[in-house]
Amino acid sequence: MTRTNLHGLLISDFTIKTLANYLDNIDEIPKLHTHVVLIRQLIQILTPQDAPSLSSKPDFAVVWTRPDVSVPAFSKILHFQSAPVATLMSEVDAFAEAVAFLGEHTNAVFVPSWTLPSYIRGNGMLDMKNAGGAANAIMRMNLRLTEQLEPHSNIFVLNAQRWIEVAGKLACNPKLWYMGKIAFSNDVFREAARDIKAGLRGMRGLARKLVIVDLDDTLWGGIVGDVGWQQLNLGGHNHIGEAYVDFQLSLKDLTRRGIILGIVSKNEESVALEAIKNHPEMVLRVDDFAGWRINWGDKANNIVQLTASLNLGLESVVFIDDNPVERARVREALPEVFVPEWPKDKMLYQSTLLDLRCFDVPGISSEDLERTQMYLAQKRRDQSQRNITSMDDWLRTLETTVTVEEFSKTNALRVVQLLNKTNQMNHATRRMTLQELNIWIAHKNRHLWAFRVADKFGDAGITGIISLNHDGEVGTITDLVLSCRVMGRRIEETMLFVLINFARRVPLVSLKAEFVPTEKNKPCLEFWRRSPFQEERTNLFTFDLSLPYEVPSCIVLQEGTAVPSGKTLTHLTH
Numbered sequence: 001m002t003r004t005n006l007h008g009l010l011i012s013d014f015t016i017k018t019l020a021n022y023l024d025n026i027d028e029i030p031k032l033h034t035h036v037v038l039i040r041q042l043i044q045i046l047t048p049q050d051a052p053s054l055s056s057k058p059d060f061a062v063v064w065t066r067p068d069v070s071v072p073a074f075s076k077i078l079h080f081q082s083a084p085v086a087t088l089m090s091e092v093d094a095f096a097e098a099v100a101f102l103g104e105h106t107n108a109v110f111v112p113s114w115t116l117p118s119y120i121r122g123n124g125m126l127d128m129k130n131a132g133g134a135a136n137a138i139m140r141m142n143l144r145l146t147e148q149l150e151p152h153s154n155i156f157v158l159n160a161q162r163w164i165e166v167a168g169k170l171a172c173n174p175k176l177w178y179m180g181k182i183a184f185s186n187d188v189f190r191e192a193a194r195d196i197k198a199g200l201r202g203m204r205g206l207a208r209k210l211v212i213v214d215l216d217d218t219l220w221g222g223i224v225g226d227v228g229w230q231q232l233n234l235g236g237h238n239h240i241g242e243a244y245v246d247f248q249l250s251l252k253d254l255t256r257r258g259i260i261l262g263i264v265s266k267n268e269e270s271v272a273l274e275a276i277k278n279h280p281e282m283v284l285r286v287d288d289f290a291g292w293r294i295n296w297g298d299k300a301n302n303i304v305q306l307t308a309s310l311n312l313g314l315e316s317v318v319f320i321d322d323n324p325v326e327r328a329r330v331r332e333a334l335p336e337v338f339v340p341e342w343p344k345d346k347m348l349y350q351s352t353l354l355d356l357r358c359f360d361v362p363g364i365s366s367e368d369l370e371r372t373q374m375y376l377a378q379k380r381r382d383q384s385q386r387n388i389t390s391m392d393d394w395l396r397t398l399e400t401t402v403t404v405e406e407f408s409k410t411n412a413l414r415v416v417q418l419l420n421k422t423n424q425m426n427h428a429t430r431r432m433t434l435q436e437l438n439i440w441i442a443h444k445n446r447h448l449w450a451f452r453v454a455d456k457f458g459d460a461g462i463t464g465i466i467s468l469n470h471d472g473e474v475g476t477i478t479d480l481v482l483s484c485r486v487m488g489r490r491i492e493e494t495m496l497f498v499l500i501n502f503a504r505r506v507p508l509v510s511l512k513a514e515f516v517p518t519e520k521n522k523p524c525l526e527f528w529r530r531s532p533f534q535e536e537r538t539n540l541f542t543f544d545l546s547l548p549y550e551v552p553s554c555i556v557l558q559e560g561t562a563v564p565s566g567k568t569l570t571h572l573t574h
Contacts, residue, residue, distance in 0.1 A: 006059040008034040014183040022193035060108040067114035096148035112160035117172035153434045163191040198357035205420030208358040214321040215265040235281025247349040248283035258368025263292035264302045290375035300333035311484035365414040367461035377458030395554040398455040407448040414462040423520040427480035466495045477513040490552035497551040515539040
C-alpha cells in the first residue's frame with residue numbers, strides 16, 4: 001500500500017454508489033479509485049472457486065451488508081418468528097469465513113457493523129430482554145462477527161452505529177430504499193468514507209503522533225502572565241473550568257494510545273511551567289509533555305524546532321490553538337501540519353478532540369504505550385551527554401543492551417510499524433502490511449530480525465529491524481530500519497553484526513545492499529558510506545564475509561526469547 005492512488009472494491013447488497021463517490025472525491029489522502037460489486041449474499045460469491053475474479057488484488061475492500069440478508073435467521077426475528085441462537089451464530093460464522101477469504105486476496109478489509117433503522121422497535125420494551133428481540137440479536141451478531149475476525153490482522157469491523165447517530169433520524173430513509181434501493185442517507189455514507197480513509201491512512205503509517213497545544217485559553221482559561229496561575233479558570237465549581245479539566249483528561253488519554261504531547265505557547269517559560277507544576281487542578285504535568293517551546297517567537301518556527309528536537313516530521317503533528325490568527329499562520333507556513341478548526345465554546349474542546357480521525361492505527365504496540373516515557377528517558381540521556389566530552393565514553397556510560405529476536409507473532413505489529421513509519425534510517429523504505437510481510441518472510445531463504453534496545457535510563461523497546469534474502473553464495477540486505485530515537489548509538493553496527501554472523505553460518509560468501517534513496521533517508525546512506533561495506537557503484541554496497549566485523553564494545557548483545565529453537569544465533573556477546 002505504498003502508492004499515492006489506491007484501488008478499492010465495494011461489496012454490498014444495496015446501492016452503494018454514493019459511498020464510492022465520497023471515497024473517490026473527498027479531498028483527503030489517500031486518493032482512491034473504487035469499483036462497486038452488488039451481491040445478494042457474500043457467502044455465495046466469495047468462495048475459493050471465485051478467486052480468479054480477485055486476481056488483480058485490490059488495495060482494500062469494503063463489505064457492507066444488511067443483517068437480514070447476510071444472516072437469514074435474523075430475518076425471522078424481524079418478522080417475530082423464533083430463531084435459535086445457535087443458528088444465528090452459525091450464519092454469522094459463515095459470513096465471517098467469507099470475509100476472511102476475501103482478506104487473503106486484499107491488503108485491508110473494512111466491514112461496517114450491522115445496524116437497524118431507528119423506526120424498527122422490534123418487541124418494544126422486550127427487544128433487549130433476550131435473543132428473540134432484534135436489538136438483542138444484532139448486538140450478539142456484531143460481537144460474534146468481531147470475535148471471529150479479530151485474528152485477521154488486516155480485517156477491521158467499523159462501528160456503523162456511530163454514523164447512524166451522526167446522521168440522525170433520517171439516516172435510514174424508507175423513500176431512498178423504495179426509489180433506489182439505497183439503505184442509508186448521504187450523511188451516513190459521508191461519515192463512513194471519512195472513517196475508511198482514516199483507516200487507510202493508519203495502515204500506511206500516516207497517523208499523527210504528536211499533539212502540540214497552546215496554553216492560555218486552550219489548556220486553561222485566562223492569561224497566566226496577567227492573572228497568575230492562582231487565578232486561572234481550571235476545574236473548581238465552574239462549568240468552563242470543568243470543561244478545561246476534561247479536555248486535559250482526553251489529551252492525557254491520547255498518551256495511552258501512543259500519542260505524545262508538546263507545548264508551543266507565547267509566554268514566559270518560567271511563569272507557564274510554574275502554573276503546570278503548581279495548579280492543583282492541572283491534570284497534565286511537566287512529565288506528560290515530551291517537549292515545549294514557550295517564548296515570544298513565531299509559533300510556526302517553534303513548531304518546526306520542537307518537532308525536529310523530537311526526531312519527528314511535520315506530517316506527524318496536530319496543532320491545537322484557540323486563536324484563529326495563529327491557526328491560519330501555521331496552516332499557511334506549515335501545510336504538512338494538521339491544524340483542526342477549533343470551537344470558540346470551551347465546553348466543546350473535549351468533544352472536538354475526541355472526534356478527530358487523525359490518530360487511527362491498525363494496532364497499538366507496547367512501544368506506543370511507553371512513548372512519552374521513552375522521550376523523557378532520552379532527555380536524561382541528552383543531559384548526561386553534556387557532561388562527557390568523548391562520544392565513545394558517553395556510549396559506554398549508557399550501559400546499552402541490545403536484544404535480538406527473529407520475526408514472530410509477538411513482535412510482528414511493531415515490525416510493521418517500523419517499516420511504515422521510519423524515514424531517516426530506512427535502507428529501502430518498503431511500506432508493507434502485515435499480510436504482505438508474512439507472505440514475503442514465508443520464503444525459506446528470507447530472514448528478519450527485530451532489535452530491542454535498553455539502557456540505564458530506560459527501555460526503548462523494539463527500535464530496529466534488518467532482513468536478509470539469500471540465493472546461492474550471495475545474500476541481499478533487504479531492509480535496515482532503525483528508529484531515529486537510537487540512531488548514532490552503535491545500534492546500526494550491532495544489527496549488521498547479527499546479520500553477518502548469521503550469513504557466515506549459512507554459509508554465504510558475500511553480502512550486498514542496494515540503497516534506495518528518498519527525500520528523507522540520507523542518514524542511512526551516510527551510515528553505509530562510513531561502514532566497512534564497499535560502494536561498488538552509486539548506492540550499491542558489498543561486504544566480503546571473510547573480513548572481520550566485530551560488535552561495538554559499548555554494546556551488550558543478547559539473544560531474545562522470540563528466536564525459535566533450531567535457529568539459534570550463536571556467539572552474540574562480545
